[in-house]
Amino acid sequence: MTVMEQRGAYRPSPPPAWQPRTDPAPLLPDAEPYRVLGTEGAAKCDPALLRRLYAELVRGRRYNAQATALTKQGRLAVYPSSTGQEACEVAAALALQEQDWLFPSYRDTLAAVARGVDPVQALTLLRGDWHTGYDPYAHRVAPLCTPLATQLPHAVGLAHAARLKGDDVVALAMVGDGGTSEGDFHEALNFAAVWQAPVVFLVQNNGFAISVPLAKQTAAPSLAHKAVGYGMPGRLVDGNDAAAVHEVLTDAVRHAREGGGPTLVEAITYRVDAHTNADDATRYRGDAEVDAWRAHDPIALLEHELTERGLLDEDGMRHARDAAETMAADLRERMNQDPVLDPADLFAHVYAEPTPQLREQQALLEAELAAEQGGEHR
């Protein structure tokens, strides 16, 4: 087509194909993180749910403490604690139904445990006797994921597959504030929205990616504001308010289940402990900030609400603590047993059938071990 042919063809009007594809307004997060505890909304909460959350938080805090202690005793190589973030961990697990799937990040051991994974098996990765210590299909919990944000597309694919098969399954995927900077975060959210996959993304914004504070991670008004760019709703919630996180996640899960597609939830919380036991947090943050957050502790928050309303008394608290202690004692005892290792496992699960090359290598190792046993070796 030459320029000449064009003449006269022009009608001033918007480009033909363009119209906003969705209304952005409902996708934007509220200006303030959603809160329930300490607000009027708290009255509407189911007391049984609140008590359940409380018991799980207490157990979760104890689990974090016990695991951290186990690192000091050399029983765990490393432990990335979620102390201070238990409300997110627990609510993520409790928002799901039996048939749903959880995709935890490397920090979310607790969410896996809250969903039913055996507390010892959940620590296999960090003890170092194998990578994933539990069968992901047993409780529909994907492996704890170390390469950041890489499990998000997995959650999308799984949720999409379930929907294609006509199954009623929602996937909930957890990621940190730092993880939102990775390309995989972007690609996962985009696929989820395009496919309208039943998946919920929970960003635990705990203020830091190891030493890097949020201000060096993003300039966005909030991480929840990323949602509109994918065409999904973004929700902002006080991540230390277990009732609020539970409600927001439950809504998002229901929305996904009903065919409404994905939601991005940003939970504002704080990493009270260092990044891991190997980290020295004093290098990059001051006590004042940590103390301010300690004062907004998720357990204290919920305990206050429950006691104020007469839903919890000293007995109830003791009961929760005792249950937590029982779990911790069991964990301690079982973690103090040396795991039984089989070097043949090195070759057993690389392929469905070991290749001829792997069989040769296995034979080499077996011969070495036999020689070692026989004391023949150098």
Added chain:
Amino acid sequence: MTVMEQRGAYRPSPPPAWQPRTDPAPLLPDAEPYRVLGTEGAAKCDPALLRRLYAELVRGRRYNAQATALTKQGRLAVYPSSTGQEACEVAAALALQEQDWLFPSYRDTLAAVARGVDPVQALTLLRGDWHTGYDPYAHRVAPLCTPLATQLPHAVGLAHAARLKGDDVVALAMVGDGGTSEGDFHEALNFAAVWQAPVVFLVQNNGFAISVPLAKQTAAPSLAHKAVGYGMPGRLVDGNDAAAVHEVLTDAVRHAREGGGPTLVEAITYRVDAHTNADDATRYRGDAEVDAWRAHDPIALLEHELTERGLLDEDGMRHARDAAETMAADLRERMNQDPVLDPADLFAHVYAEPTPQLREQQALLEAELAAEQGGEHR
């Protein structure tokens, strides 16, 4: 800290560290793509600029036509035409100052040419005598980039480096609607916003990524809505309105130059031709859609405005066409000469100094070529 220590410490208040980091409202795009031509705003445009844009559009359209013809004659391996998108191509080049940098995608040969790159050298990649045919430093145009979105972080890094050095340099990076789905798009925009780098991202939303329509690419209200998720302004513009694209880009470049940080601009346009000469667009779209867009041709749009306002007459049009024909004739003539190739180039630019291994391989090739020349070879 045990649960007990927490008791009583609770004050119901928002989490300590949280406040929206920026006001999201000004970052959101307008509901309609910005237009100038055919609106009252057109009267405010500098006539000289409009005439300049017109001449460049006409030249650009002719360039696209000539390059496409060269593929039919076997002089180019392939040509991804920007016919119908000339307003974006030209405005991107013209919005920049001398010292600024342009980062084109593989489709943006025209933008490179409009910025001053020799029309033949700009086609080297597609003719196949080398990869990048021009010195990127001569006109500050980065290599035409085939791996989609990968040049966006380059633009950010360059703009950031210039700013660190105290230089007055803005980078403008171009990407397609499809390219916005890549992780590199996300990471580039995030780095740009965190660093407040002087960079402008121009998304040419031409409706398709090869055969994939926008609806399968994103569910967002608009691509410009992605900006708020990074904390930068998003702007929506009619990509066939050269005056509007030029104004929006010039504003964004000025904003960046003044230290205001990056902007994301989405230009709504349409890929009138097939993806490349090798593509068969009838497989995935109908004539009606194409025709509707042809009626909104960027050249006709501008021509209409100029003639209505008496800024362009038949003489002026002929003049623009003649200049375009002169360019095309020169391009044809030069492209019809076989490029001179030197196989030694294969080894010359892999490293600053060829490794011993490469020297051996070069010697092998030289011996082969000598044998071929001497007719000694099999």
Added chain:
Amino acid sequence: MTTVAVKPATMAQALTRALHDAMAADPSVHVMGEDVGTLGGVFRVTDGLAKEFGEDRCTDTPLAEAGILGTAVGMAMYGLRPVVEMQFDAFAYPAFEQLISHVSRMRNRTHGAMPLPITIRVPYGGGIGGVEHHSDSSEAYYMATPGLHVVTPATVADAYGLLRAAIASDDPVVFLEPKRLYWSKDSWNPEHPTDVEPIGRAVVRRPGRSATLITYGPSVPVCLEAAEAARAEGWDLEVVDLRSLVPFDDETVAASVRRTGRAVVVHESGSFGGPGGEIAARVTERCFHHLEAPVLRVAGFDIPYPPPMLERHHLPGVDRILDAVARLQWEAEN
């Protein structure tokens, strides 16, 4: 079947047929990638599949390779068998983290609980006049990643058989399709497609006694041509088509080299750190005392893939192969 051409004779058509038959046989097979649906792929390998099986079974994804492979992982976790298309070799690189850190390891990480039956189709190699980033031979990366099978056909029949085997495998398979053989033709009969080839078996394409050419994929026809040309020089060359780089068929390869006493590895991929080093080393380990000369390599140069007008210098051709054969220390013979 109605929509897929009934007379495939090119490799591309055999691949289409393999995808079709796999999808028809097993509803858990899903094809996904950029432009694989309506368009049928830029090489038309997925032509007709979306029409026949619906867009949910043959899906145009957003343009993001890590996302494609990453979501395929999730789909495989849920029991599907995704067949992923990477549009060109170099565009698989954005998916490398997913490939290396998850696809290749998920079975291992989960102690066998979570196998990932994913097939990753990668059109690879040069010789088609492609612009930069469209002609890479990236097999070295895949070979160095434990947990992946790496397979590449050289004939129309193998294209069908190996792709069926790849899709049927419970392990992830990187299925490398030699771009410049897409339009190679063969008398293969689509109505009686070959039995599914097992993965991991090399094949002697041409028996010979003087020396062995060890090769695969796009270089197989070149080696066969070289073997013909070599007759004029008095060499009777055996040509082994590896078909599978992982697992590697040591038996077939070593048997051939023990017989001939000389070997040249031929591939398009760069030499340094490329497949040839591994192959030469393992052949030498196994056949040392049968070798009259070191195993030589004829490969692409150690340079980024050249622009179209220079690629002929880069690609291993008949002459370069025969030059290498000539260097196999034939004096020792006399």
Added chain:
Amino acid sequence: MTTVAVKPATMAQALTRALHDAMAADPSVHVMGEDVGTLGGVFRVTDGLAKEFGEDRCTDTPLAEAGILGTAVGMAMYGLRPVVEMQFDAFAYPAFEQLISHVSRMRNRTHGAMPLPITIRVPYGGGIGGVEHHSDSSEAYYMATPGLHVVTPATVADAYGLLRAAIASDDPVVFLEPKRLYWSKDSWNPEHPTDVEPIGRAVVRRPGRSATLITYGPSVPVCLEAAEAARAEGWDLEVVDLRSLVPFDDETVAASVRRTGRAVVVHESGSFGGPGGEIAARVTERCFHHLEAPVLRVAGFDIPYPPPMLERHHLPGVDRILDAVARLQWEAEN
């Protein structure tokens, strides 16, 4: 200099000193990566640099490896010399598209106009009890990518010298830091740091006459230990530390093997498709008639890196090296 420790004696400290000296000598040197600023890196290699040179010269980036390397490309285009830290080996994978498609090729793509003097520091290898994805030996990927230099120190002095040379190079250098040698100590004097080592030269760490151990990085100390232990068996082993995988020092390596007539390549990386194949193949090409036995390889198994409690079985140790030496067909000697 005030903030950086003045008595480095570990490899980590030598690396810090090298970064410091390079930054002090050339204002275009910029360090960037995850946690490299305030924290000083998870291995503390960048400790003190942000404080001394400011956050614009030593920058905590957002958490995105492709973004880190991609922006470094742009910075290098503008004349800076970025030194990028990838926090762990496996976390470099997201940056592979940038690495392969741009970093390694920009000079080539632009006909020499746009060189990219980028140093990419990658802590690599195992033996530190790391959880999965923290112990990969990824050198095979880098070696197979033309346009990159690939360098790895084994001693404190080389850590300093090679890193200075990498930063001074006008080409991109992948600088592989053996994690388990970070805390290895040496009597190296920081006040008189060694001259900058040229890239591309191997070194004989221990002369010997019976056979050559060809190795690099984390396996160098293991090979030296093996050589000591071998004396008891009557073998006098030579140990060659490659230091640079690309370019490869064929001369030094081949000279050693011609002298000894036997060789074993030792590395942690997997065997199949790993560096050892390339090394064995090229040594054999060059030394065929001097070899009494095929060049053998002692390497990690072809498996995903094992969990901490099993890694000792995987890593090439003294016994496995000596077993390989024993297989070098010593009968032929008699």
